[in-house]
Amino acid sequence: MENIIKNELEAQRQLNIINELKERFEKEYQKTGIRKTFHIVTFGCQMNSRDSEKISGILKQIGYVPTDTEDADFVLYNTCTVRENANNRVYGRLGHLYTLKKQRPDMLIALCGCMMQENTTVEKIKKSYNFVDIIFGTHNIFKLAELIKTRLDNEKTGGDHSDHMVIDLWNDTDMIVENLPNDRKYPFKAGVNIIYGCNNFCSYCIVPYVRGRERSRNPQDIIDEIKALAQDGVIEVMLLGQNVNSYGKTLNPPTSFAKLLQEVEKIDGIQRIRFMTSHPKDLSQELIDVLGSSKKICKHLHLPLQSGSSRLLKIMNRKYTKEDYLDLVERIRKAVPDIALTTDIIVGFPGETEEDFLETLDVVKKVQYSNAYTFLYSKRTGTPAANMDNQVPAEVAKERFDRLVEEIHKSVQNNSKRYENTVQEVLVEEVNEHDSSLLTGRLSSNMLVHFPGDKSLIGKIIPVYLKESRGFYFIGSQL
Numbered sequence: 001m002e003n004i005i006k007n008e009l010e011a012q013r014q015l016n017i018i019n020e021l022k023e024r025f026e027k028e029y030q031k032t033g034i035r036k037t038f039h040i041v042t043f044g045c046q047m048n049s050r051d052s053e054k055i056s057g058i059l060k061q062i063g064y065v066p067t068d069t070e071d072a073d074f075v076l077y078n079t080c081t082v083r084e085n086a087n088n089r090v091y092g093r094l095g096h097l098y099t100l101k102k103q104r105p106d107m108l109i110a111l112c113g114c115m116m117q118e119n120t121t122v123e124k125i126k127k128s129y130n131f132v133d134i135i136f137g138t139h140n141i142f143k144l145a146e147l148i149k150t151r152l153d154n155e156k157t158g159g160d161h162s163d164h165m166v167i168d169l170w171n172d173t174d175m176i177v178e179n180l181p182n183d184r185k186y187p188f189k190a191g192v193n194i195i196y197g198c199n200n201f202c203s204y205c206i207v208p209y210v211r212g213r214e215r216s217r218n219p220q221d222i223i224d225e226i227k228a229l230a231q232d233g234v235i236e237v238m239l240l241g242q243n244v245n246s247y248g249k250t251l252n253p254p255t256s257f258a259k260l261l262q263e264v265e266k267i268d269g270i271q272r273i274r275f276m277t278s279h280p281k282d283l284s285q286e287l288i289d290v291l292g293s294s295k296k297i298c299k300h301l302h303l304p305l306q307s308g309s310s311r312l313l314k315i316m317n318r319k320y321t322k323e324d325y326l327d328l329v330e331r332i333r334k335a336v337p338d339i340a341l342t343t344d345i346i347v348g349f350p351g352e353t354e355e356d357f358l359e360t361l362d363v364v365k366k367v368q369y370s371n372a373y374t375f376l377y378s379k380r381t382g383t384p385a386a387n388m389d390n391q392v393p394a395e396v397a398k399e400r401f402d403r404l405v406e407e408i409h410k411s412v413q414n415n416s417k418r419y420e421n422t423v424q425e426v427l428v429e430e431v432n433e434h435d436s437s438l439l440t441g442r443l444s445s446n447m448l449v450h451f452p453g454d455k456s457l458i459g460k461i462i463p464v465y466l467k468e469s470r471g472f473y474f475i476g477s478q479l
């Protein structure tokens with residue numbers, strides 16, 4: 001209770017600051033006739049995409065208008081640090097931003113997201129990229145207006161640039177501050193956070209360190225949010241969390257993800273329900289039963305395998321074996337025979353032998369995934385795996401990676417062939433990026449189809465004939 005009051009007071013305090021800045025920006029606009037622009041670059045997963053919508057909501061409320069390029073008054077990078085190459089991309093782009101900033105000295109640059117939760121990153125930015133104006137992390141996005149205000153007020157007091165940098169980073173939080181402005185990317189589908197953080201500490205993974213401990217949102221808050229979305233025209237929701245299957249365990253009274261799904265199912269207007277991500281160790285029989293009986297949950301489950309070797313899975317701290325995983329897949333397929341399974345796999349985890357890798361290939365052959373995201377192991381400082389002394393040489397990992405991708409392609413092709421010459425319900429999402437005479441829609445199985453059609457169909461669920469499978473997508477036609 002105490003926490004709920006604390007969160008609501010904080011939300012109110014932030015709304016006051018947003019309004020104060022809004023007045024300030026409006027006065028400037030009256031003088032100049034020019035609105036200030038902003039641009040957000042989002043790296044990483046859907047958690048970050050959802051956070052960027054919150055950031056965008058706050059900025060629009062203050063009076064900033066969105067723009068498509070980084071030539072803007074305010075540029076924000078919402079960063080990811082799950083693998084080393086995600087970090088490198090940020091540093092590369094920052095160099096380019098510096099050139100832009102030299103041409104427009106009033107430009108503000110903010111960095112936020114998972115990379116900022118690492119001390120070494122922040123030290124590096126203070127030292128080598130001191131033109132950055134604001135740094136914040138994953139736990140205090142709701143404070144953005146306050147940080148902008150602090151930065152603008154600093155400006156007035158003078159001093160050299162490095163004194164101006166506003167840095168606000170929290171190691172962890174028990175706060176969930178809601179009901180702040182929000183800007184959805186699509187009018188007809190929306191992501192909804194249900195659980196923040198992660199407690200699993202898979203030995204290779206940085207996420208628990210940068211996203212903090214698991215915090216489940218109150219079920220009523222989630223239901224209220226989805227009802228409001230449905231009222232607003234949303235027909236598909238994606239429930240988000242690093243491990244949705246542990247939703248509700250720490251709430252008082254405790255509840256479960258399966259129960260939450262049943263409540264979401266009852267909401268009028270919502271036609272499709274998706275969720276990401278399911279940890280195999282916590283996927284209950286109760287949830288499988290709900291998947292089997294639901295009319296709205298999409299026929300797609302993302303079930304990260306990481307490795308098919310029980311020996312490696314133990315060292316990865318995944319808490320399931322190859323056999324547990326295969327048994328789970330069998331039970332899921334029995335309940336929902338036409339479900340599309342997708343996965344994440346890491347190649348080259350420390351100590352991975354050819355035998356371990358063959359176990360992974362074996363699972364891929366047996367499960368026949370509809371899609372799989374494959375990653376070369378990337379050493380993350382601070383995780384247990386980073387200190388393991390048997391790191392796999394890059395060329396060995398690369399060779400296995402290529403073999404894995406080849407095997408996955410085969411199952412992707414086989415799976416999509418099965419849908420050829422069938423009619424499927426498709427949520428039409430957008431005009432095709434490359435060919436504006438085509439629309440792009442998504443099947444319940446999460447696969448994409450491109451077909452000729454009018455953009456008035458965007459946001460509707462319609463039947464589409466799948467003429468030809470091209471592996472990861474289909475070419476279709478309207479009926």
Ligand code: SAH
Nearest residue numbers: 204205242277304344345346375376377378
């Ligand atoms: N919470 C999700 C995954 C989030 S990270 C889950 O547990 O399934 C997304 C994917 O990145 C992971 O599934 C894993 O395959 C990959 N990944 C995480 N850390 C990695 C690392 N250090 N190197 C390579 N891939 C990694």
Ligand code: SF4
Nearest residue numbers: 198200201202205207
């Ligand atoms: Fe990382 Fe494991 Fe948590 Fe997923 S469950 S975010 S892989 S620690």
Ligand code: F3S
Nearest residue numbers: 044045080081082114
């Ligand atoms: Fe990356 Fe953070 Fe997501 S590290 S994968 S953006 S939780």
